[in-house]
Amino acid sequence: MKTLIRLTIFTSLLSFTMPANAAPPHKNVILLIMDGTNSDILTLSRWYRGTDLQLDEILVGGVRTYSAQSAITDSAAAGSAMATGVKTRADFIGMNPAGRPVLTVLEGAKLTGYKTGIVSTSPVQHATPAAFTSHTLNRDEFGDIGEQQVYQGLDVVLGGGAAWLKTQSKKYAKDDDGMLKTKEVSREDGENLMKVIASAGYDIALGRDGLLRKAVSSKLWGVFADEDISYELDRETLKPDEPSLAEMTRAAIDRLSHGEKGFFLMVEGSKVDWAAHKNDPVGMISEVLSFDDAVGEALDFARKDGNTMVVAVTDHGNSGLTLGNHGTNENYKTLPPGKFIQPLKQARLTVKGATSQLKKDRSNLKKVLSSYGLGNLNKKEYCAMQHTKNVEDLEGEMVNLMAKRANLGFTTHGHTGEDVFLYAYGPGKPVGLIENTDIPGVLSTYMGFSLEMGPLATWYVDGVKYYRDRGYAVEIEGRTSKNPVMVAKRNGEVLRFPENKDFYWRNDEVVGLKSVNVYDGKTFYVHVDE
Incomplete structure (x- = not known):
């Protein structure tokens, strides 16, 4: 009883000491999405790093990922569900199943006075960042998506995708031999969106140094690659002028945290999914750990700030990676972690990073294989590499051999439909097993608006x-x-x-x-x- 009285007195005194018109505290939301990540790669990444992940500290539940039409979703439908609160169809971006645009939680935050931003290691026009910032019936409409993003009035945009902002740029493709070649491409509508961005008063960063440069404007647009940003394992060696996901996240938070009301930031670690489609465990680990570092940046800010909700989740599984395969049917009980990890640690580059260094005459094939941790092949293994028809087939042989050596299995090169982990920290955080469509409701409720009722619902x-x-x-x-x-x-x-x-x-x-x-x-x- 005495404790209750003291608490009541303290609360009363506090109300007298606070100004009557005191503004409520800022409310910030940082939503981090790790694209295409299943549970086993998180386990493998933890063993690889040798310490707990920062994600482990904030594990609170799980998320169901199915779409409106399938038990296994694509990134467009999954991203749209997490952005709008509506299950939708494959390839739809910010649209309900009937094909009608639905406001996203990012748009709702912007319309109610919050600063907003997106960060991505893919082109920013790719499915997940697109789902929060645009509305199309086809995720491949990068031209329309890019244009909508430019005119959305976002405060921070960081990632790849320069090719869809300029009237003409280089696009990379593979020839019949699987070698990379370049060609000039143009925006179909002939508009130079980089000029529009500049005229809107953004600081424009075209490389890592530009990102870290002192701010002039409160708005920042970083364009660090024509398409996707390099895998983290490859970046330091092959693309040192590109920033890491953690650096982009830190820069975005710094720009957004000076607003009068607060901010909403969506961060995507895009390329766990890309590596998973290749069945490249080295690339998958690279991007899980890169994403975990970005989560660390968000948590550092949230812990100091006190009014920031951090939510981290993957949009769906991919590849069906398993620790253990048909080769471990009999001896799995005797395999220590090193039997899985040591072969992977021999790789200095991801499979894409390694093959990007391959000369057309393949005279450096042994060096390329060694950079992926395959430097001690027997004659049969090396012959199989030599006789691949193109780079894509070579990558397939390389990742298959790496998986065999690391005692790993893969069930598919596509997405998978399992429930995924939910991580969250801060006031108002979600907990338990939830639907992916519950996420924007939790975020918008914390920020004080609704996507389901009122003007935003019928925008x-x-x-x-x-x-x-x-x-x-x-x-x-x-x-x-x-x-x-x-x-x-x-x-x-x-x-x-x-x-x-x-x-x-x-x-x-x-x-x-x-x-x-x-x-x-x-x-x-x-x-x-x-």
């Missing part, structure tokens, strides 16, 4: 129907072009809504909008304030 309308109902003559100009525009005319007034932009023209006047216009090839979606 987008069919623009043609809306304006026709109000007496406008409406048509979509350039319906099949790369720059379609919805045009509404009434009594001398002409409204022109360009696709993917955050404004429209009223006659010759530019009118700003709170969100981007979305066109799916049939329906033109806009937001209107009534």
Whole structure:
């Protein structure tokens, strides 16, 4: 009873000492997504590092990952579920199963006054970052996704994907022999989005030094590769001018943490998934540990700040990696961790990093194999490598041999449908076994808005129907072009809504909008304030 009285008195005194109009504390959310990661690679990465992961300290539950149409999801549907709270179809980005755009938790945060940012080791136009920042029916529409991202008014964007921001850039592809070649590519609509970014007042970072440079603007856009950023294991040797995921995360938090209300940041460690598709355990470990370092940056900030929720999760499993394979059926009880780890530790590069150094005449094949930890092959093993038809086949032989030596198994080169781990820290954090669609609800509730009720739930309308109902003559100009525009005319007034932009023209006047216009090839979606 005395304790209760003392607590009541303390609370009363505190209320008198705080100003009546004191602002509530900032609320920050950092959502970190490790793409395509199953549980065994986390175990393997822990053994490889030799210490607990930083993720281990904040394990709180699990997440179910299935999509609206399949027990095994793709990254677009999974990302959209975690961004919007709606299960959707494969390849859909920020769309519900009927193909209608749904506001994301990042957009909701921006619209309610929070600073916002995304970080990714893939192109920022790739499925997961796209799902939080754009709306398309096809995840491969990098041109439209990139344009929407530029006009979303984000405060921080860091990652790859320069090829879809410029009118012309180099794109890398493999020739018939599997060797890398380059070709010039252009944005289909001919727009130079880098100029738009510069005119919007961003600090632009084109390399690691630029990222670490002193801030001039409160906004930062970092473009560190035409496509994806290198695997962490390869980066220091092959691409030292590219930043690590941890460095990008730290830089993003630093820029975003000076806002009046708080911030929402989505960070994706994209390339665990990419390595898993190749069945490359070395690449998978590289990216799990890279992601874990980024989680460490988020936790360091959250622990000092006190008002930051950190959530870390993977969007789905990939590859079916197992510690143990058919070769360990009889002796698994006698295999210490070193039997799995030591072969992997011989690799200095991932399989992609190693084969990227291969000369066309393959005169350095032994050196390439050695850089992947395969320096002591017998005659039969080396012959199998020599006689591969192309680089892709060579990589397949290399990862198969590495898996055999490390006593690992793989069931697929595709995604898998298991429940995944949930990690969280801070006020309002989620716990237990939850749906992936529960995540944005938890985050938005903590930040004080709802995606399910109120104006954000019905944000987008069919623009043609809306304006026709109000007496406008409406048509979509350039319906099949790369720059379609919805045009509404009434009594001398002409409204022109360009696709993917955050404004429209009223006659010759530019009118700003709170969100981007979305066109799916049939329906033109806009937001209107009534």
